[in-house]
Amino acid sequence: MWTQEIQCRGNESQIHLCPTSPSHKNNCSHEDDLSLVCADKKNVRLVGGPSRCAGRVEVLHRGQWGTVCDFYWDMPDAAVVCRELDCGEPVDAVGGAKFGPGSGTIWTNRKTCTGSESTLKNCGSVDWAIYDCDHTKDAGVICSDIRLIGNSSCSGRLEILDDQTWMSMCAAAFDQQDAEVVCRELDCGAPVQVLGEDAFGKGDAQMWTQEIQCRGNESQIHLCPISLHKKSCLHENYQGLFCADKKNVRLVGGHSRCAGRVEVLHRGQWGTVCDVGWDSADAAVVCRELDCGEPVDALGDAHFGPGSGPIWMYVLLCTGSESTLKNCGATGWGLHACTHNSDAGVICSGHKPSRLINGPHLCSGRLEILHNQSWVSVCAAAFDQQDAEVVCRELDCGAPVQVLGEDAFGKGDAQMWTQEIQCRGDEPQISFCSVSSSHKHSCTSDNSVGLICSGKL
Structure with a gap:
């Protein structure tokens, strides 16, 4: 039992800074043990906005509210603030004192959040009270209501x-x-x-x-x-x-949907990405997000032509594992020192529009083709030898050895493609073959086509 009297004034930052009475000891037993209930308190708030979920970001540190510099302020940082305040999803991470300049200390955030932290004060390594900014660069957040x-x-x-x-x-x-x-x-x-x-x-x-x-x-x-x-x-x-689910990134100006200038959709407006720091990890996120295979090249200098409008992202810090480019850290959202002559681009390997599954090797199995972003099985009655020539060539699998029906490689869970594929046999991919737009074959028995090609036996 501690029995000396603590004599706080009430404004001390810690209990050990309060004086104690060195001589007087109260007569106590454990029946008099002290308990205390404090109100839960948020260490972050949004000030100057239209609601409690939009405004200038202010952080409470050692009893003092201060602002955050907009340097490296991005959407993952905004996501942490919105979660901490129970304010829904992040809509925007803004800088330039959009909600007015604050006053007092600037608690400068020197590292970006991953977006999964429970509180902004847990993000990265924070250098408290380093005045690299002034209040014209206070960061703000808009969260969804x-x-x-x-x-x-x-x-x-x-x-x-x-x-x-x-x-x-x-x-x-x-x-x-x-x-x-x-x-x-x-x-x-x-x-x-x-x-x-x-x-x-x-x-x-x-x-x-x-x-x-x-x-x-x-x-x-x-x-x-x-x-x-x-x-x-x-x-x-x-x-x-x-x-509808919506892609927030697209590739423009290339020869296919899997190559081109990187453009990001933010608050209803498409904008580009600066090539400063643009690398293969960033490109990998774009290729994965677009279901475009692996990154082949990460390009700069407006390789696919300059874009227009805002330049949303500058000096990205993707690890390569993010599900979307907007989850990558950046030096600032909409804050940059770039022109459209430095727009970033990507070339992805692209997903082939057909595949063989459940076979004993890569060049045999049940045929599935990609249609409207979904894999569908092909009805055996809608497929012939010329179609098989194209599929085997497309998959780098040599020539067709055998076209099989009767679910030779299982039925699978995919939907059934029943329109007739009409390849000549010399097309480079099945997607270049014409299809019969009206006649549909009956595949009531789920008679999926199977294929064995000569390669990689």
Whole structure:
């Protein structure tokens, strides 16, 4: 038992800085052990924005609020802030004191976050109180006020942030124009289906019943007016939404979709990437994101021609394992010292549009072809010797030895391609062959075609 009296004034940063009474000892037993409950406290806040989820980033360190320099401030950093504040997904990482200059200490962030940290103060190695910046370069964040709870980030039960609480959306208070804005804000494609009837479950959230009245062209849902009239949701008819998945990167100006100038979609606008520091690890992320195989070359100097519009990313710090280029660290989002003469480009190996699976070697197996980003099996009745010539050549597998039906290599789980493929036999890839657009073969028995080529036996 510690029995000396602690005599804090209350403004000390640590208890050991408080004086104690060296002589007087209180009469205590363990029945008098002290307990204390402190309120949980966030070490980061957003100031000067339209809501608690958008504004200038300020960090609490040793009792003092300070700002963050926008040098190396990027989307993974913004993701950490949004998560720490329970503010949904990051919409933008901004610099240049977009939400006004702060005052006092600048807690300069010298390393980028990976995006998975639980708090901004856990990101990398932070050099506290090094004044490389002034307050005209204070960093800011815009987080989303909405989220979809379901199977993916682009489909699920819609929840909206009301002050400090996530609330489910009443289906009666939501329409197609509102869905357009939600899908855009979440960096998804266009709305595919607006669902009620608790399609994604009811959840535990309270119900938001005010009607949202978007025009459909707003960038965020909080910019839409709302009606003070409250809809009746007696049956807890929660709103569900399917948005199309959307690629946030594309390759432009090359000979195929897997080669070209790198362009990134951010807040509805396509922009380029500066070639400073552009390397094979960065290229690997782009190729993986586009399902384009392995990186062949990472190019600069506007190899595929200069782009236009914003230059979104500068000095990327990809490890090569990221799922999307926007998750890579960078020296700044939209902050750069580049021109479009330094636009970055990529050449990826590209995925071949056909493959043989379940065979004893690489050049035999059940044939599947790539159609609309999905692998489909081919009906044996829709495939002949000329088609086999093309597939074996495309796969570097020599000449066809045998074309097999009757599910020789198993049925698999893929859907069935039943249109007739009409190759001449001299095409370099199956995708260059014409297909019969109207006649479809009957493959009720899932009679998938199998193929044995001469190579690599």
